[in-house]
Amino acid sequence: MMNAEPAGGAGLSVGGLWTQVQAHARRYQAMIDSTAPLMRERWMGTAFLVAVFVLRIVLAQGWYIICYAHAIYVLNLLLAFLSPKFDPSLEADLAADDMEEGGTTPEVDRDRLGLGGNKDDEFRPFIRRLPEWQFWLSTTRASALALFCSFFGAFDVPVYWPILVIYFFILFTLTMRRQIQHMIKYRYVPWDFGKVKYGGAKK
Template sequence: MNSSEPDTPFAAVSAQTTKYGRIYQAYLDKSTPFTAYRWIGTGVLLLAFALRIFWAQGWYIVAYSLGIYLLNLFLAFISPKFDPSLEQDEGMEDGTAGGLPTKEEEEFRPFVRRLPEFKFWYNTTKAIAIGFACAWFEVFNLPVFWPVLVVYWLILFCLTMRRQIQHMIKYRYVPFTVGKAKYSAK
């Protein structure tokens, strides 16, 4: 092959994938402001996955793996981007404590998530879609005693959430806001 000739088959494939990638990204960008609709769609997909698992009476490993992954995503979603416990340890070395305020006279810094809402939604939806697709292939239907998986997942959920709630209480942060603060005229 002459060095002046481009790899036409590969260039054509690359151009097409780039084109479809841009179209896909444009749709993602358009969906960003519609938080409630995005989560409703994800909930419908999760319901379809749960119904598939229930009616097929199998693919419990796929469901368990999805549950562990979603728990991991949720923990990243409710965790602060800058861990106050690490910053407090570093702050003690140089005399300044960064991150969330632990005393009243410290400066207030807003809560910044480790995993932003859009990425949380996107990764959740993608994982559920992959799990739903896997639930149609017999190779992923491994024989397991599903009640053990459910109990183990519940224990894991309780322990990790207990630790996370203790962390929230210790460093006084709340990862959720219930709306904009409203001030009344006096």
């Protein structure tokens, strides 16, 4: 009997702790969700966080590898943000195979692939591989983590930073050029500004 009481008490303690963790997680998620309509304010806060991180790197003269990893990660997020949900090149290959087997002229189904636009000029939104909300949230979390890591000497790996800067700009240029070529080839624009919307109104 005496041994059962501590075990039961420990079980209640762990259960109560888990309940508190779940309650805090729900409050955190509710707080994050409440910022969804505030796109401009969200990105201004993230820009401020990134500016603080960059200022920290410049003043401390260290943690360049953390800064480089952060930049590469954000570049990958940007690429996913600018890309359609489904790759139109795969659809084009399937359509070409169908034509070789006796089908009709290959044509990419723009609506199904989420490319936006339409052959009858009716507005349809561009469906992204990475939605704006997830893009912002991942960027903010990565920036906060990078800033946090910059306070620990274990992450300050000695590296010649000009090489990282040059390599990043080369990678950025090649990546964006390939993305722009992809946009031109499959005729899609990853934003809705200026698109025709229901009867010729400009957005």
